Amino acid sequence: MYLIFRCDCGRVLYAKKGRATRKCTCGKTVKVKDRRILQRVETAQEASLAVQRMQEEIYGGSMFSTAEEFKNNKFLNQIDRKMREL
Numbered sequence: 730m731y732l733i734f735r736c737d738c739g740r741v742l743y744a745k746k747g748r749a750t751r752k753c754t755c756g757k758t759v760k761v762k763d764r765r766i767l768q769r770v771e772t773a774q775e776a777s778l779a780v781q782r783m784q785e786e787i788y789g790g791s792m793f794s795t796a797e798e799f800k801n802n803k804f805l806n807q808i809d810r811k812m813r814e815l
């Protein structure tokens with residue numbers, strides 16, 4: 730099983746379940762157990778696909794197809810900001 734989560738810098742990462750840390754390309758070492766798990770998948774291929782999809786959702790900006798998707802994304806960002814303040 731692979732866990733999908735985000736770094737403080739906003740990048741979406743994945744790590745094999747059981748791994749304690751994952752190094753992000755921003756240089757930060759992310760503790761997996763401290764992160765909110767966004768999704769769980771079975772295989773590495775699924776994990777990399779899910780990461781790709783989420784990166785697109787987050788960085789897609791004007792590419793949102795509906796207002797609802799935009800709202801959901803904004804909500805996610807608010808949660809992230811709150812988590813950073815803790």
Ligand SMILES: [Zn+2]
Pocket residue numbers: 736737738739740753754755756757
């Ligand atoms: Zn990062």
